[in-house]
Amino acid sequence: MPLNGLVKITPTSVTVTGTSASIGSGGQVTFTAMTELHINGVFSSSYDNYLVVCRHANSITSGLFGRLRNSGTTATTNYRTQNSWAAATGLQAGNTNTGTSGTCLFGNYNYATSRSGFNAYIFNPFASTATVCRLLGQSEASSASLYEFSGSHSSASSYDSLTLITDGGNSTGTITVYGFNK
Amino acid sequence: MPNKNGLELIVPTSITKTGTGSTATINTNGSVTCTSCTSLSLNGVFSSTYDNYQIVFSGVSGAASYIQCRWRASGTDNATASSYTDIWWYSVGASQGKNTGTQDHHYIIYNDASRSGFVGTIYGPNLAQRTVSRWSAVSMADNTVVYDFGGIHNQSTAYDGITFHGYIGIGQTFSGLFAVYGMRD
Numbered sequence: 001m002p003l004n005g006l007v008k009i010t011p012t013s014v015t016v017t018g019t020s021a022s023i024g025s026g027g028q029v030t031f032t033a034m035t036e037l038h039i040n041g042v043f044s045s046s047y048d049n050y051l052v053v054c055r056h057a058n059s060i061t062s063g064l065f066g067r068l069r070n071s072g073t074t075a076t077t078n079y080r081t082q083n084s085w086a087a088a089t090g091l092q093a094g095n096t097n098t099g100t101s102g103t104c105l106f107g108n109y110n111y112a113t114s115r116s117g118f119n120a121y122i123f124n125p126f127a128s129t130a131t132v133c134r135l136l137g138q139s140e141a142s143s144a145s146l147y148e149f150s151g152s153h154s155s156a157s158s159y160d161s162l163t164l165i166t167d168g169g170n171s172t173g174t175i176t177v178y179g180f181n182k
Numbered sequence: 183m184p185n186k187n188g189l190e191l192i193v194p195t196s197i198t199k200t201g202t203g204s205t206a207t208i209n210t211n212g213s214v215t216c217t218s219c220t221s222l223s224l225n226g227v228f229s230s231t232y233d234n235y236q237i238v239f240s241g242v243s244g245a246a247s248y249i250q251c252r253w254r255a256s257g258t259d260n261a262t263a264s265s266y267t268d269i270w271w272y273s274v275g276a277s278q279g280k281n282t283g284t285q286d287h288h289y290i291i292y293n294d295a296s297r298s299g300f301v302g303t304i305y306g307p308n309l310a311q312r313t314v315s316r317w318s319a320v321s322m323a324d325n326t327v328v329y330d331f332g333g334i335h336n337q338s339t340a341y342d343g344i345t346f347h348g349y350i351g352i353g354q355t356f357s358g359l360f361a362v363y364g365m366r367d
Contacts, residue, residue, distance in 0.1 A: 003211050005189035005236075005363035048359050049240050049299065080326040084273035093278035123240035123299030123320070130297040132240075134320035134328075148273060150320040150328040152297065180238050181191045182213040182361055 012041025047179030055117040056173030065104035069161035087142035114140030195226025213361035228308040232364030241358015246294040254343035273328035288333040293321035
């Protein structure tokens, strides 16, 4: 019998700054008007690589960003990011953060109250090595926009959790973490 | 009718490798861990059980270089000249662009000795028709880069395996974890 390739992970807990966040019976996290959300206990030695699927709507034109977290502490530095977006209004690359100046592993943007979603592939967050992430995102910004985002975290540290944070307004949506069996 | 797994981890029937001092092991559940390989063949991973597949990699290369691949049937890579056409899109620093090429292999990631990963989706490799693939990659080379490779292989051949190469002709090494998943029809 083939082994399930993609396993849905139930967080051990969530903590939220904002209106609410809860873990559904299948492991999906639903959040409402949050500005910061900690999704605890989703990375472990059971899997090397993960898929994070999120749909969200921000209250104002802003971004939703991801950070690594371990044992109750979120890493806020040592990230590098590269992104590019395509919309009806243009196509642009942006070397948003280099060296150790970055503050997030991934990000997705949207206009106020428009719908957005992304798949973020996170490689080796639990291993005591650097972590890299590749995000494929889209939103209703400028009618429809594509986001291509690569992020890395250079610290050779192990992380068991994920933090979502906005850079303005708040965000409402759902997020699910899956582990790739190995 | 009960739900089925949508994505299933596949156990290669065998693996072969090249590279001085290299190692490669099929793990208990089917993923493959390798170190310092210049090539790694995953045999018997494509079959009539699935049409489409995903391959996930996380690891490093010995130095800044590309990892490439060739489709493989009954233990032999298809290295037909000009049979692999690629288009890739990249975002590096303040620039972005596209590139195209036709050669005897596909490009799938540009990486270096720092961390990298990719997710590839392969459409119909075991069908006797042209094989299409798409590889979304991240690496810490050149700070951190966005790469997306799309490939078409023009041979109407049914393949049962794939070989990853560390830049053919140069023999760059790579190390990491590979896992092949079948997508239930």
